[in-house]
Amino acid sequence: MVSFEPTEEQLMVQKTAREFAARELAPKAAERDHEGTFPRDELRKLAELGLLGVNVPDAYGGAEMGVVAYSLAVTELARACASTTVAVCVSNMAAELICTYGSEAQKQRYARAIVDGSACCGAFALSETHCGSDAAALRTTARRDGDSWVLDGSKQWITSGDHAGVLVVWARTDNQGDRGARGIAAFIVEGGSEGLHVGKHEDKLGLRGSTTVPLTFESCRIPGDAMLGNDGDGFRLAMTALDGGRIGIASQALGIGLAALDAARDYARERSAFGRPIADKQAIQWMIADSATELEAARLLTLRAAMLKQAGVPYTREASMAKLYASEAANRVCYRALQIHGGYGYTRDFPIERMSRDVRVTTIYEGTSEIQRLVIGRSLTSA
Amino acid sequence: MQFELSEEQVLLQKTAREFARKEVAPRAAELDEKHEFPADLVKKMAQMGLMGVAVPDDYGGAGMDTLAYVLAMEEISAACASTGVIMSVNNSLVCDPLLKFGNEAQKREWLVPLASGAKLGCFALSEPQAGSDAAAQKTVAKRDGDDYVINGVKNWITNGAEADVCVLLTMTAPELGYKGITAFILPMDLAGVRVGPKENKLGITASSTTQIFLEDCRVPAKLRLGEEGEGFKVAMSTLDGGRIGIAAQALGIGRAAMEAAIAYGKERETFGKPIVKHQAIEFMLADMATELDAARLLTWRAARLKDAGMRHSTESAMAKLFAAEAANRAAKNGLQIHGGYGYTKDYAAERHYRDAKITEIYEGTSEIQRIVIARSLLK
Numbered sequence: 001m002v003s004f005e006p007t008e009e010q011l012m013v014q015k016t017a018r019e020f021a022a023r024e025l026a027p028k029a030a031e032r033d034h035e036g037t038f039p040r041d042e043l044r045k046l047a048e049l050g051l052l053g054v055n056v057p058d059a060y061g062g063a064e065m066g067v068v069a070y071s072l073a074v075t076e077l078a079r080a081c082a083s084t085t086v087a088v089c090v091s092n093m094a095a096e097l098i099c100t101y102g103s104e105a106q107k108q109r110y111a112r113a114i115v116d117g118s119a120c121c122g123a124f125a126l127s128e129t130h131c132g133s134d135a136a137a138l139r140t141t142a143r144r145d146g147d148s149w150v151l152d153g154s155k156q157w158i159t160s161g162d163h164a165g166v167l168v169v170w171a172r173t174d175n176q177g178d179r180g181a182r183g184i185a186a187f188i189v190e191g192g193s194e195g196l197h198v199g200k201h202e203d204k205l206g207l208r209g210s211t212t213v214p215l216t217f218e219s220c221r222i223p224g225d226a227m228l229g230n231d232g233d234g235f236r237l238a239m240t241a242l243d244g245g246r247i248g249i250a251s252q253a254l255g256i257g258l259a260a261l262d263a264a265r266d267y268a269r270e271r272s273a274f275g276r277p278i279a280d281k282q283a284i285q286w287m288i289a290d291s292a293t294e295l296e297a298a299r300l301l302t303l304r305a306a307m308l309k310q311a312g313v314p315y316t317r318e319a320s321m322a323k324l325y326a327s328e329a330a331n332r333v334c335y336r337a338l339q340i341h342g343g344y345g346y347t348r349d350f351p352i353e354r355m356s357r358d359v360r361v362t363t364i365y366e367g368t369s370e371i372q373r374l375v376i377g378r379s380l381t382s383a
Numbered sequence: 384m385q386f387e388l389s390e391e392q393v394l395l396q397k398t399a400r401e402f403a404r405k406e407v408a409p410r411a412a413e414l415d416e417k418h419e420f421p422a423d424l425v426k427k428m429a430q431m432g433l434m435g436v437a438v439p440d441d442y443g444g445a446g447m448d449t450l451a452y453v454l455a456m457e458e459i460s461a462a463c464a465s466t467g468v469i470m471s472v473n474n475s476l477v478c479d480p481l482l483k484f485g486n487e488a489q490k491r492e493w494l495v496p497l498a499s500g501a502k503l504g505c506f507a508l509s510e511p512q513a514g515s516d517a518a519a520q521k522t523v524a525k526r527d528g529d530d531y532v533i534n535g536v537k538n539w540i541t542n543g544a545e546a547d548v549c550v551l552l553t554m555t556a557p558e559l560g561y562k563g564i565t566a567f568i569l570p571m572d573l574a575g576v577r578v579g580p581k582e583n584k585l586g587i588t589a590s591s592t593t594q595i596f597l598e599d600c601r602v603p604a605k606l607r608l609g610e611e612g613e614g615f616k617v618a619m620s621t622l623d624g625g626r627i628g629i630a631a632q633a634l635g636i637g638r639a640a641m642e643a644a645i646a647y648g649k650e651r652e653t654f655g656k657p658i659v660k661h662q663a664i665e666f667m668l669a670d671m672a673t674e675l676d677a678a679r680l681l682t683w684r685a686a687r688l689k690d691a692g693m694r695h696s697t698e699s700a701m702a703k704l705f706a707a708e709a710a711n712r713a714a715k716n717g718l719q720i721h722g723g724y725g726y727t728k729d730y731a732a733e734r735h736y737r738d739a740k741i742t743e744i745y746e747g748t749s750e751i752q753r754i755v756i757a758r759s760l761l762k
Contacts, residue, residue: 001385001387001388002385002386002387002388002392002450002683003384003385003687004384004683004684005384006384007384010384068384265760265761268761269761279761282753282754285753285754285757285758285761286753286757288756288757288760288761289752289753289754289756289757289760290753292701292756292757292760293681293701293704293705293756294705296681296698296701297674297677297678297680297681297701297705298677300677300680300681300684301673301680303384304386304676304680307384307385307386308386318676321672321673321676321677324673325673325674325677370662370666372669373662373665373666373669373670374662374665374669375669376669376672376673377659377662377665377666377668377669378665380645380659380668380669380672381645381648381649381659381660381665381668
C-alpha cells in the first residue's frame, strides 16, 4: 500500500513540535540570532517533550516514535528557529548512535542523559581541521594506558561542543594510520573532562544561536570502557550516524524553506506595486509556484528516506537524495523569498534575512552537496 | 505513511516492464523514424488491460487504480513515448470522463469498448486560437430537436487519425463564457466530422496529432456528456487526471534517458577511465536520479489523492510541472553525456530529447501549471 498520510501518532508529535515552536522558539528566534544566545532553557523544555530522543527506545528515556515522527518534528522546529533545531538534531543523532552501538551501561547513562536533558545536549566530534568529508584521514589518537584511554588531537566544527554534556568523539587506535578507515574507534566523552579544551566560537554567517567550536584533546584521560562499539568500527559508526543525520538536516532545510515561503506569500499579498498586490503578478506567482513544488518534492524525498530507515532497510542513497535536494531547494526558496521582499528582505526587520543566512549551511554540513552527489552517483554507476 | 506497492500493482508494473522491454523498445526507433502508429502494440496493450487500467472490470477495464495506471505508463513511456501518449489519452482523457460523467447507457455503449481497447479514443478541447484558455473556444453546438448541430475546428488532437470516438468540448452558450461549455461523446464516423492531416512534429512522431473539422455535424442529444454548461468541469477534472498520466510519461522518458546515459557512460572511456568515473558526469547522473525520484513521488502522491477521491488539482499540477521539467533536464544531460553520438539517430538519447519536450507543453504548459499552483497558494 502506498500512503502519504502520517499516522495519528506521527501527527501528534508534529503538532507538539509545531505548538512548542510557535510558543517557545519563534518569539526569540531573532534575539538568539542577534545576541548569539544558546537555547539552553529551550533544550531543557524540548527534552521534557521527548524531542531530544524521538527515535530512542522508551527503555532509555526516549519517545520511541520512529524516524518519520522525528523528521516531522524537526521540520516544525526549523520553521521557527534553525539554530535551536541543529542542537536538537545532533542530540537525537548522538543518543540514537549510543542506543544502536553502546553497551547497556552506556545506553542507560549517556543516551538517557542526552534525552532527559541532564546533559543539556549531545555533540558529534568527527571532522578535523584538515578533514571533513574524508573522515578516514582523521588524526586524533586514542592510546590505551592501563585502565584508561588517552585522547590527543583536535576536532573542528563541533556543533554545541561547548554545551554538550555527552560527546561522541572519533579517534585512531592504530599506529600512525596504518589501518586507514579500519583504524578508527568512537568514544563517549563527558563534557568538562580534564584535558578537553573548548576553542574560540566560530563567527558564522548563520545559525548564530547555535555554537560551533574547535575542541582540543590534550592527554584527555577517559575510562577504559568509554569506547562506543568495537575497535576499528568507528568509521562504519560514523557513516551510519551520518545517513540518519542527513534525514535530520533534510528535515531542517525543509522547515527553513517552508518558513521562507510562508513569509514570501504573506509579504506578496500585503505589498502593492502598480496598483495591485505583487502576488497578482506572474513574476511573483512563478517564484511561489516553483518554491512550493520544490519543497513538496523535498518533503516527499525526506519522508521516503525516513520511512526506509524506520523499516530497517538500506537507505543511504535515499538519505543523500533527500539531503541534497531539500538543502538545495531550501536555498533557492530562501533566495526567491528574499527577492520578493525587495529591500526589506535585506534588513533584519524581516525574518527572511535570518532564514537566508541560516539555510546556507544545509548544503554544507553533514556531507556537502558534492558528497551527496558522490554517494548517489556511485550507487548508480557501480552496479 | 507507506511507500510499498500492493502485489497487484507490482505485478502490473512487472508485466508492463517486460512487455515494454521485449516488444515496445526494439520498435521505438523505427516507429519514430516512419511516423508510424503502433496499431499492433496498442492491440496487445488492450489485451493486457492497459487501455483502461483504472476502469472497473464491469465497464471493460482492468479494475485497478490510478497508481497502477501511473506505474504502467512509466514503463511503456520509458520504451516509447509515442506509445505512452496513445495509452495516456485513452485512459485519462477518454475513459476517465466517461466513467465520471457518463450515464449508464453511455458507459455500456462507449466506455466498455474504449476501456477494453476495442475502440480508441481522443479528446478535443484546444482550438487554433484557444488552448489553455478553454473559455475562448469557438466551436458551437446548437440544439436542434433531438440533436445538436456542431460547427468548429479542434486542434492538437492526439490519436486524431486513428480514433473511433472523441470526447469533445463545445460552446452551447458562448455568451456565458466557461459556464457555456458542454461536453459530447462524438463518434468519429459521424457525417460532418473530418480529420485533417497529421502534424509534422519534433517528437512523439509515432502518435498522430491532427485537427478535427466539424461541419454541421449532427450529434444526437443522448451523446451529451453531463449537463449543458458542465463542460468546463468535465474538462478541468479530466485534465487534473490527465496531468498525472503525462507526469508518468515524462518520468518514463526521463528514466530512459538516465539509463541510456549510465549504460553509455560505463562503456565510453576518456583519459583512461569510464566517463561515469569523472565527477562531471557522475554528478549529472546523481542530479537526474534525485530529481526523477522526486518526480515519481509527486506523481504517486497525486495518483493516491485521485484514488482516494480527494482534491488533487494542485498536486497534479506540481507532479506534471516537476516531472516534465526534470525529464527535460535528464534528456538534455543524457544527450550531453553521449557527446556527438547523442546527436545522431544511432542512439535513443536523440529521440528522448525530442520526445521529452512535449511534456512541458501539452495538457497544460508548465506556465499553466504554475498558475494553478500559485493560485491555490495565494487565494
